[in-house]
Amino acid sequence: MKFELTEIQSLIQNTVREFAQTAVAPIAAEIDRSHRFPEELLPKLAELNLMGVPYPEEVGGAGADYVSYLITIEELARACASTAAIVSVHTSLGTWPIYQFGNQVQQEKYVKKLASGEWLGAFALTEPSAGTDAASAKTTAVLDGDEWVINGSKQFITNGSKADSYVIIALTDPSKGTKGMGAFIVEKGTPGFTFGEPEHKMGIKASCTTPLYFNDCRIPEDAILGEPGQGFKIAMQTLDGGRMGIAAQALGIAQGALDAAVKYAKERVQFGKPIASQQAIQWMIADMATRIEASRFLVYRAAWNKDNGLPYSKEAAMAKVYAAETANFVANRAVQVHGGYGFTEHYPVERAVRDAKITEIYEGTSEVQRMVIAGSLLR
Numbered sequence: 001m002k003f004e005l006t007e008i009q010s011l012i013q014n015t016v017r018e019f020a021q022t023a024v025a026p027i028a029a030e031i032d033r034s035h036r037f038p039e040e041l042l043p044k045l046a047e048l049n050l051m052g053v054p055y056p057e058e059v060g061g062a063g064a065d066y067v068s069y070l071i072t073i074e075e076l077a078r079a080c081a082s083t084a085a086i087v088s089v090h091t092s093l094g095t096w097p098i099y100q101f102g103n104q105v106q107q108e109k110y111v112k113k114l115a116s117g118e119w120l121g122a123f124a125l126t127e128p129s130a131g132t133d134a135a136s137a138k139t140t141a142v143l144d145g146d147e148w149v150i151n152g153s154k155q156f157i158t159n160g161s162k163a164d165s166y167v168i169i170a171l172t173d174p175s176k177g178t179k180g181m182g183a184f185i186v187e188k189g190t191p192g193f194t195f196g197e198p199e200h201k202m203g204i205k206a207s208c209t210t211p212l213y214f215n216d217c218r219i220p221e222d223a224i225l226g227e228p229g230q231g232f233k234i235a236m237q238t239l240d241g242g243r244m245g246i247a248a249q250a251l252g253i254a255q256g257a258l259d260a261a262v263k264y265a266k267e268r269v270q271f272g273k274p275i276a277s278q279q280a281i282q283w284m285i286a287d288m289a290t291r292i293e294a295s296r297f298l299v300y301r302a303a304w305n306k307d308n309g310l311p312y313s314k315e316a317a318m319a320k321v322y323a324a325e326t327a328n329f330v331a332n333r334a335v336q337v338h339g340g341y342g343f344t345e346h347y348p349v350e351r352a353v354r355d356a357k358i359t360e361i362y363e364g365t366s367e368v369q370r371m372v373i374a375g376s377l378l379r
Protein backbone atom coordinates (compact mmCIF):
# COMPACT_ATOMS: atom_id res chain seq x y z
CA MET A 1 0.00 0.00 0.00
CA LYS A 2 1.31 3.43 -0.97
CA PHE A 3 0.17 6.72 0.52
CA GLU A 4 1.94 9.02 -1.90
CA LEU A 5 0.87 10.79 -5.08
CA THR A 6 2.43 9.81 -8.39
CA GLU A 7 4.68 12.28 -10.20
CA ILE A 8 1.82 13.33 -12.49
CA GLN A 9 -0.67 13.67 -9.62
CA SER A 10 1.84 15.89 -7.75
CA LEU A 11 2.48 17.96 -10.85
CA ILE A 12 -1.25 18.55 -11.34
CA GLN A 13 -1.66 19.36 -7.64
CA ASN A 14 1.11 21.98 -7.81
CA THR A 15 -0.23 23.46 -11.05
CA VAL A 16 -3.79 23.80 -9.76
CA ARG A 17 -2.66 25.06 -6.35
CA GLU A 18 -0.63 27.83 -7.95
CA PHE A 19 -3.42 28.73 -10.37
CA ALA A 20 -5.99 28.71 -7.55
CA GLN A 21 -3.84 30.97 -5.40
CA THR A 22 -2.92 33.45 -8.13
CA ALA A 23 -6.04 33.57 -10.32
CA VAL A 24 -8.97 32.22 -8.29
CA ALA A 25 -8.46 33.21 -4.63
CA PRO A 26 -8.06 36.95 -5.40
CA ILE A 27 -11.55 37.13 -6.97
CA ALA A 28 -13.36 34.55 -4.79
CA ALA A 29 -14.90 37.00 -2.30
CA GLU A 30 -15.93 39.48 -5.01
CA ILE A 31 -17.66 36.92 -7.28
CA ASP A 32 -19.45 35.48 -4.22
CA ARG A 33 -20.70 38.88 -3.11
CA SER A 34 -21.82 39.94 -6.59
CA HIS A 35 -23.13 36.48 -7.64
CA ARG A 36 -20.91 36.81 -10.71
CA PHE A 37 -20.18 33.75 -12.86
CA PRO A 38 -16.39 33.86 -13.42
CA GLU A 39 -16.43 33.72 -17.25
CA GLU A 40 -12.81 34.90 -17.37
CA LEU A 41 -11.53 31.79 -15.58
CA LEU A 42 -12.86 29.29 -18.12
CA PRO A 43 -10.33 29.99 -20.94
CA LYS A 44 -7.52 29.96 -18.37
CA LEU A 45 -8.69 26.61 -16.96
CA ALA A 46 -8.91 25.28 -20.53
CA GLU A 47 -5.40 26.50 -21.32
CA LEU A 48 -4.06 24.55 -18.33
CA ASN A 49 -6.05 21.50 -19.53
CA LEU A 50 -8.11 21.46 -16.34
CA MET A 51 -11.54 21.15 -17.99
CA GLY A 52 -11.06 17.52 -18.95
CA VAL A 53 -8.46 16.15 -16.53
CA PRO A 54 -9.57 12.47 -16.56
CA TYR A 55 -10.13 12.16 -20.34
CA PRO A 56 -7.54 10.95 -22.87
CA GLU A 57 -5.45 13.48 -24.76
CA GLU A 58 -6.90 12.19 -28.06
CA VAL A 59 -10.30 13.57 -27.07
CA GLY A 60 -8.90 16.86 -25.79
CA GLY A 61 -8.42 15.92 -22.13
CA ALA A 62 -5.32 15.96 -19.93
CA GLY A 63 -4.92 12.16 -20.06
CA ALA A 64 -4.66 11.92 -16.28
CA ASP A 65 -6.58 9.72 -13.84
CA TYR A 66 -9.61 10.31 -11.64
CA VAL A 67 -7.44 10.87 -8.55
CA SER A 68 -5.80 13.77 -10.41
CA TYR A 69 -9.22 15.13 -11.34
CA LEU A 70 -10.35 15.06 -7.70
CA ILE A 71 -7.14 16.77 -6.61
CA THR A 72 -7.98 19.47 -9.18
CA ILE A 73 -11.43 20.00 -7.68
CA GLU A 74 -10.05 19.92 -4.13
CA GLU A 75 -7.44 22.59 -4.89
CA LEU A 76 -9.95 24.83 -6.70
CA ALA A 77 -12.45 24.51 -3.82
CA ARG A 78 -9.74 25.40 -1.32
CA ALA A 79 -9.77 28.84 -2.95
CA CYS A 80 -13.32 29.07 -4.35
CA ALA A 81 -16.12 26.52 -4.00
CA SER A 82 -18.12 28.10 -6.84
CA THR A 83 -15.32 27.59 -9.34
CA ALA A 84 -14.93 23.99 -8.15
CA ALA A 85 -18.68 23.40 -8.67
CA ILE A 86 -18.53 24.75 -12.22
CA VAL A 87 -15.60 22.49 -13.17
CA SER A 88 -16.90 19.43 -11.30
CA VAL A 89 -20.38 19.50 -12.87
CA HIS A 90 -18.87 20.18 -16.30
CA THR A 91 -16.37 17.32 -16.04
CA SER A 92 -18.19 14.51 -14.29
CA LEU A 93 -21.83 15.22 -15.11
CA GLY A 94 -21.72 17.20 -18.37
CA THR A 95 -18.92 15.31 -20.11
CA TRP A 96 -18.62 11.82 -18.59
CA PRO A 97 -21.96 10.34 -19.76
CA ILE A 98 -21.18 11.35 -23.36
CA TYR A 99 -17.62 10.01 -23.07
CA GLN A 100 -18.84 6.76 -21.52
CA PHE A 101 -22.06 6.07 -23.43
CA GLY A 102 -21.79 8.23 -26.56
CA ASN A 103 -21.29 6.70 -30.02
CA GLN A 104 -18.37 7.65 -32.26
CA VAL A 105 -20.20 10.61 -33.79
CA GLN A 106 -21.20 11.98 -30.37
CA GLN A 107 -17.63 11.55 -29.11
CA GLU A 108 -16.30 13.52 -32.05
CA LYS A 109 -18.99 16.17 -31.89
CA TYR A 110 -19.15 16.79 -28.13
CA VAL A 111 -16.43 15.16 -26.03
CA LYS A 112 -13.58 16.92 -27.85
CA LYS A 113 -15.18 20.31 -27.34
CA LEU A 114 -16.07 19.57 -23.69
CA ALA A 115 -12.85 17.90 -22.56
CA SER A 116 -10.73 20.65 -24.12
CA GLY A 117 -12.83 23.34 -22.43
CA GLU A 118 -14.03 24.87 -25.69
CA TRP A 119 -17.58 24.08 -24.52
CA LEU A 120 -19.07 23.98 -21.04
CA GLY A 121 -21.31 21.06 -20.09
CA ALA A 122 -24.24 20.47 -17.73
CA PHE A 123 -26.51 17.63 -16.63
CA ALA A 124 -30.21 17.66 -15.80
CA LEU A 125 -32.07 15.00 -13.84
CA THR A 126 -33.78 16.95 -11.02
CA GLU A 127 -37.27 18.38 -11.61
CA PRO A 128 -39.47 20.67 -9.50
CA SER A 129 -41.21 17.66 -7.91
CA ALA A 130 -38.53 15.00 -8.48
CA GLY A 131 -35.45 15.66 -6.34
CA THR A 132 -34.35 12.75 -4.16
CA ASP A 133 -37.07 10.64 -5.82
CA ALA A 134 -35.43 10.96 -9.23
CA ALA A 135 -37.54 8.11 -10.62
CA SER A 136 -40.66 10.30 -10.43
CA ALA A 137 -39.35 12.68 -13.14
CA LYS A 138 -42.05 13.76 -15.61
CA THR A 139 -40.21 15.32 -18.54
CA THR A 140 -41.04 13.36 -21.71
CA ALA A 141 -39.27 12.63 -24.97
CA VAL A 142 -41.56 11.37 -27.75
CA LEU A 143 -40.24 10.14 -31.07
CA ASP A 144 -41.89 11.96 -33.97
CA GLY A 145 -40.49 10.92 -37.35
CA ASP A 146 -36.72 11.30 -37.03
CA GLU A 147 -36.85 13.72 -34.09
CA TRP A 148 -37.43 13.51 -30.33
CA VAL A 149 -39.88 16.07 -29.02
CA ILE A 150 -39.08 17.06 -25.43
CA ASN A 151 -41.56 18.63 -23.01
CA GLY A 152 -41.13 19.40 -19.32
CA SER A 153 -38.79 21.24 -17.00
CA LYS A 154 -35.67 20.66 -14.94
CA GLN A 155 -34.73 22.37 -11.69
CA PHE A 156 -31.51 23.49 -9.92
CA ILE A 157 -29.24 22.90 -12.91
CA THR A 158 -25.64 23.89 -12.22
CA ASN A 159 -24.11 25.75 -15.19
CA GLY A 160 -27.68 26.35 -16.41
CA SER A 161 -27.73 28.98 -19.19
CA LYS A 162 -23.91 29.07 -19.18
CA ALA A 163 -23.32 25.57 -20.58
CA ASP A 164 -23.27 24.83 -24.31
CA SER A 165 -24.53 21.22 -24.05
CA TYR A 166 -26.88 19.51 -21.56
CA VAL A 167 -27.33 15.81 -20.86
CA ILE A 168 -30.97 15.52 -19.87
CA ILE A 169 -33.01 12.59 -18.60
CA ALA A 170 -36.56 12.22 -19.97
CA LEU A 171 -39.26 9.56 -20.09
CA THR A 172 -39.52 7.78 -23.43
CA ASP A 173 -42.13 5.31 -22.08
CA PRO A 174 -43.85 6.53 -18.89
CA SER A 175 -45.48 3.09 -18.36
CA LYS A 176 -42.04 1.54 -17.68
CA GLY A 177 -40.84 3.79 -14.83
CA THR A 178 -37.06 3.88 -14.47
CA LYS A 179 -36.78 1.46 -17.41
CA GLY A 180 -38.67 3.92 -19.61
CA MET A 181 -36.17 6.79 -19.39
CA GLY A 182 -33.61 8.00 -21.94
CA ALA A 183 -30.56 10.27 -21.73
CA PHE A 184 -30.35 12.97 -24.41
CA ILE A 185 -27.90 15.65 -25.49
CA VAL A 186 -29.52 19.05 -26.01
CA GLU A 187 -27.55 22.02 -27.25
CA LYS A 188 -28.07 25.58 -26.04
CA GLY A 189 -29.98 27.54 -28.66
CA THR A 190 -32.21 24.63 -29.74
CA PRO A 191 -35.70 26.08 -30.39
CA GLY A 192 -38.08 25.25 -27.53
CA PHE A 193 -35.24 25.06 -24.98
CA THR A 194 -35.07 28.03 -22.59
CA PHE A 195 -33.76 28.95 -19.13
CA GLY A 196 -35.39 30.42 -16.06
CA GLU A 197 -33.91 33.07 -13.78
CA PRO A 198 -30.78 32.10 -11.81
CA GLU A 199 -31.50 31.03 -8.22
CA HIS A 200 -30.44 33.34 -5.38
CA LYS A 201 -28.55 30.82 -3.29
CA MET A 202 -27.11 30.68 0.21
CA GLY A 203 -23.68 29.58 -1.07
CA ILE A 204 -21.69 28.81 -4.23
CA LYS A 205 -23.17 32.09 -5.39
CA ALA A 206 -20.79 32.54 -8.32
CA SER A 207 -21.96 29.31 -9.93
CA CYS A 208 -25.09 29.71 -12.02
CA THR A 209 -28.12 27.56 -11.11
CA THR A 210 -31.23 27.83 -13.27
CA PRO A 211 -34.32 25.87 -14.27
CA LEU A 212 -34.48 24.49 -17.83
CA TYR A 213 -37.72 24.58 -19.82
CA PHE A 214 -38.56 22.32 -22.77
CA ASN A 215 -41.55 23.30 -24.87
CA ASP A 216 -41.91 21.08 -27.94
CA CYS A 217 -38.14 21.10 -28.17
CA ARG A 218 -37.09 19.02 -31.17
CA ILE A 219 -33.73 17.26 -31.24
CA PRO A 220 -32.43 14.72 -33.78
CA GLU A 221 -33.23 11.03 -33.24
CA ASP A 222 -29.50 10.32 -32.83
CA ALA A 223 -29.17 12.80 -29.90
CA ILE A 224 -29.91 9.92 -27.51
CA LEU A 225 -27.10 8.31 -25.47
CA GLY A 226 -27.28 4.53 -25.74
CA GLU A 227 -30.78 3.09 -26.04
CA PRO A 228 -34.18 4.39 -24.89
CA GLY A 229 -34.67 2.79 -21.47
CA GLN A 230 -31.03 3.19 -20.35
CA GLY A 231 -31.42 6.78 -19.13
CA PHE A 232 -31.94 6.14 -15.41
CA LYS A 233 -28.95 3.83 -15.14
CA ILE A 234 -26.84 6.29 -17.13
CA ALA A 235 -27.90 8.99 -14.66
CA MET A 236 -27.11 6.85 -11.61
CA GLN A 237 -23.70 5.82 -12.96
CA THR A 238 -22.94 9.42 -13.87
CA LEU A 239 -23.83 10.50 -10.34
CA ASP A 240 -21.53 7.84 -8.85
CA GLY A 241 -18.62 9.71 -10.46
CA GLY A 242 -20.12 13.16 -9.87
CA ARG A 243 -20.50 12.52 -6.15
CA MET A 244 -16.75 12.05 -5.88
CA GLY A 245 -16.31 15.49 -7.43
CA ILE A 246 -18.59 16.99 -4.78
CA ALA A 247 -16.74 15.04 -2.08
CA ALA A 248 -13.50 16.59 -3.36
CA GLN A 249 -15.15 20.02 -3.37
CA ALA A 250 -16.18 19.50 0.28
CA LEU A 251 -12.63 18.40 1.09
CA GLY A 252 -11.22 21.57 -0.48
CA ILE A 253 -13.70 23.82 1.36
CA ALA A 254 -12.69 22.15 4.64
CA GLN A 255 -8.96 22.45 3.92
CA GLY A 256 -9.36 26.12 3.01
CA ALA A 257 -11.23 26.79 6.26
CA LEU A 258 -8.58 24.96 8.30
CA ASP A 259 -5.80 26.93 6.56
CA ALA A 260 -7.57 30.17 7.52
CA ALA A 261 -8.16 29.02 11.12
CA VAL A 262 -4.52 28.02 11.63
CA LYS A 263 -3.28 31.34 10.23
CA TYR A 264 -5.69 33.35 12.36
CA ALA A 265 -4.97 31.37 15.54
CA LYS A 266 -1.27 32.19 15.20
CA GLU A 267 -1.89 35.89 14.57
CA ARG A 268 -4.69 36.69 17.00
CA VAL A 269 -3.44 37.73 20.43
CA GLN A 270 -5.67 37.51 23.51
CA PHE A 271 -4.59 37.36 27.16
CA GLY A 272 -1.14 38.48 26.00
CA LYS A 273 -0.41 35.51 23.67
CA PRO A 274 -1.60 34.03 20.34
CA ILE A 275 -4.85 32.11 20.79
CA ALA A 276 -3.06 29.13 19.14
CA SER A 277 -1.38 28.56 22.48
CA GLN A 278 -4.76 27.87 24.13
CA GLN A 279 -5.78 24.23 24.43
CA ALA A 280 -9.39 25.10 23.51
CA ILE A 281 -8.18 26.29 20.10
CA GLN A 282 -5.65 23.47 19.68
CA TRP A 283 -8.30 20.79 20.21
CA MET A 284 -10.56 22.37 17.64
CA ILE A 285 -7.68 22.50 15.14
CA ALA A 286 -6.78 18.86 15.89
CA ASP A 287 -10.35 17.64 15.35
CA MET A 288 -10.67 19.63 12.12
CA ALA A 289 -7.40 18.29 10.71
CA THR A 290 -8.17 14.69 11.67
CA ARG A 291 -11.58 14.69 9.98
CA ILE A 292 -10.09 16.32 6.88
CA GLU A 293 -7.44 13.64 6.63
CA ALA A 294 -10.04 10.87 7.00
CA SER A 295 -12.12 12.54 4.26
CA ARG A 296 -9.09 12.76 2.00
CA PHE A 297 -8.44 9.02 2.33
CA LEU A 298 -12.08 8.22 1.47
CA VAL A 299 -12.10 10.61 -1.49
CA TYR A 300 -8.81 9.44 -3.03
CA ARG A 301 -9.67 5.81 -2.33
CA ALA A 302 -13.01 6.06 -4.18
CA ALA A 303 -11.21 7.60 -7.16
CA TRP A 304 -8.49 4.95 -7.01
CA ASN A 305 -11.18 2.27 -7.24
CA LYS A 306 -12.57 3.94 -10.36
CA ASP A 307 -9.10 4.25 -11.88
CA ASN A 308 -8.48 0.56 -11.23
CA GLY A 309 -11.74 -0.76 -12.61
CA LEU A 310 -13.14 -1.65 -9.16
CA PRO A 311 -16.69 -0.89 -7.94
CA TYR A 312 -16.97 2.66 -6.61
CA SER A 313 -20.66 3.47 -6.05
CA LYS A 314 -20.62 2.75 -2.30
CA GLU A 315 -17.12 4.24 -1.92
CA ALA A 316 -18.22 7.46 -3.68
CA ALA A 317 -21.26 7.72 -1.41
CA MET A 318 -19.10 7.17 1.70
CA ALA A 319 -16.62 9.80 0.52
CA LYS A 320 -19.37 12.32 -0.21
CA VAL A 321 -21.33 11.93 3.01
CA TYR A 322 -18.22 12.02 5.19
CA ALA A 323 -16.45 14.85 3.37
CA ALA A 324 -19.65 16.94 3.21
CA GLU A 325 -20.31 16.59 6.92
CA THR A 326 -16.64 17.31 7.60
CA ALA A 327 -16.77 20.48 5.50
CA ASN A 328 -19.74 21.72 7.55
CA PHE A 329 -18.07 20.78 10.84
CA VAL A 330 -14.74 22.35 9.90
CA ALA A 331 -16.17 25.55 8.42
CA ASN A 332 -18.26 26.05 11.55
CA ARG A 333 -15.27 25.49 13.84
CA ALA A 334 -13.17 27.82 11.69
CA VAL A 335 -15.67 30.63 12.35
CA GLN A 336 -15.51 29.78 16.06
CA VAL A 337 -11.71 30.11 16.02
CA HIS A 338 -12.09 33.53 14.37
CA GLY A 339 -14.70 34.67 16.92
CA GLY A 340 -16.62 37.82 15.95
CA TYR A 341 -14.35 38.51 12.96
CA GLY A 342 -15.26 35.11 11.52
CA PHE A 343 -18.89 36.18 11.42
CA THR A 344 -18.04 39.05 9.04
CA GLU A 345 -17.12 39.19 5.36
CA HIS A 346 -13.59 40.34 6.30
CA TYR A 347 -12.50 36.69 6.54
CA PRO A 348 -13.20 33.81 4.13
CA VAL A 349 -14.63 31.44 6.76
CA GLU A 350 -18.19 32.82 6.70
CA ARG A 351 -18.24 32.02 2.96
CA ALA A 352 -16.95 28.52 3.76
CA VAL A 353 -19.92 27.92 6.10
CA ARG A 354 -22.37 28.98 3.38
CA ASP A 355 -20.58 27.05 0.62
CA ALA A 356 -20.20 23.87 2.68
CA LYS A 357 -23.95 23.43 3.12
CA ILE A 358 -24.68 22.57 -0.51
CA THR A 359 -22.27 19.61 -0.41
CA GLU A 360 -24.74 17.86 1.93
CA ILE A 361 -27.53 18.45 -0.58
CA TYR A 362 -26.68 18.39 -4.29
CA GLU A 363 -25.87 15.31 -6.38
CA GLY A 364 -27.74 13.35 -3.73
CA THR A 365 -28.38 14.48 -0.15
CA SER A 366 -26.46 12.92 2.74
CA GLU A 367 -29.57 10.80 3.32
CA VAL A 368 -29.36 9.49 -0.28
CA GLN A 369 -25.69 8.64 0.23
CA ARG A 370 -26.64 6.63 3.33
CA MET A 371 -29.36 4.88 1.28
CA VAL A 372 -26.77 3.94 -1.34
CA ILE A 373 -24.27 2.72 1.28
CA ALA A 374 -26.84 0.71 3.27
CA GLY A 375 -28.38 -0.62 0.05
CA SER A 376 -25.06 -2.02 -1.12
CA LEU A 377 -24.40 -3.68 2.27
CA LEU A 378 -27.88 -5.10 2.82
CA ARG A 379 -28.77 -6.19 -0.71
Ligand code: CAA
Binding pocket: 089, 123, 124, 125, 126, 131, 132, 133, 134, 135, 156, 157, 158, 159, 178, 232, 233, 236, 237, 239, 240, 313, 362, 363, 364, 365, 368, 371, 372
Ligand atom coordinates in the same frame (compact mmCIF):
# COMPACT_ATOMS: atom_id res chain seq x y z
N1 CAA B 1 -25.48 2.24 -11.10
C1 CAA B 1 -26.20 1.49 -11.97
N2 CAA B 1 -27.51 1.22 -11.81
C2 CAA B 1 -28.12 1.72 -10.73
C3 CAA B 1 -27.45 2.50 -9.78
C4 CAA B 1 -26.06 2.76 -9.99
N3 CAA B 1 -25.34 3.49 -9.14
N4 CAA B 1 -28.30 2.86 -8.83
C5 CAA B 1 -29.49 2.34 -9.15
N5 CAA B 1 -29.36 1.64 -10.31
C6 CAA B 1 -30.40 0.87 -11.00
C7 CAA B 1 -30.94 -0.22 -10.09
O1 CAA B 1 -30.13 -1.38 -10.17
C8 CAA B 1 -32.32 -0.46 -10.65
O2 CAA B 1 -32.21 -1.25 -11.81
P1 CAA B 1 -33.10 -2.58 -11.97
O3 CAA B 1 -34.54 -2.11 -11.93
O4 CAA B 1 -32.69 -3.14 -13.29
O5 CAA B 1 -32.76 -3.45 -10.79
C9 CAA B 1 -32.75 0.94 -11.11
O6 CAA B 1 -31.53 1.70 -11.27
C10 CAA B 1 -33.62 1.64 -10.09
O7 CAA B 1 -32.90 1.66 -8.87
P2 CAA B 1 -33.60 1.86 -7.47
O8 CAA B 1 -34.78 0.94 -7.39
O9 CAA B 1 -32.56 1.78 -6.42
O10 CAA B 1 -34.15 3.35 -7.64
P3 CAA B 1 -34.92 4.27 -6.63
O11 CAA B 1 -36.03 4.92 -7.34
O12 CAA B 1 -35.21 3.55 -5.35
O13 CAA B 1 -33.84 5.44 -6.35
C11 CAA B 1 -32.04 6.61 -5.26
C12 CAA B 1 -32.70 5.26 -5.62
C13 CAA B 1 -30.64 6.24 -4.78
C14 CAA B 1 -32.79 7.34 -4.17
C15 CAA B 1 -31.94 7.51 -6.51
O14 CAA B 1 -33.23 7.96 -6.93
C16 CAA B 1 -31.07 8.74 -6.29
O15 CAA B 1 -29.86 8.65 -6.42
N6 CAA B 1 -31.69 9.89 -5.95
C17 CAA B 1 -30.96 11.15 -5.82
C18 CAA B 1 -30.85 11.79 -7.17
C19 CAA B 1 -29.74 12.79 -7.24
O16 CAA B 1 -28.61 12.58 -6.82
N7 CAA B 1 -30.06 13.93 -7.86
C20 CAA B 1 -29.11 14.97 -8.13
C21 CAA B 1 -29.07 15.21 -9.61
S1 CAA B 1 -27.91 16.41 -10.06
C22 CAA B 1 -28.77 17.48 -11.11
O17 CAA B 1 -29.83 17.18 -11.59
C23 CAA B 1 -28.24 18.80 -11.46
C24 CAA B 1 -26.99 19.41 -10.99
O18 CAA B 1 -26.59 20.34 -11.64
C25 CAA B 1 -26.22 19.02 -9.80
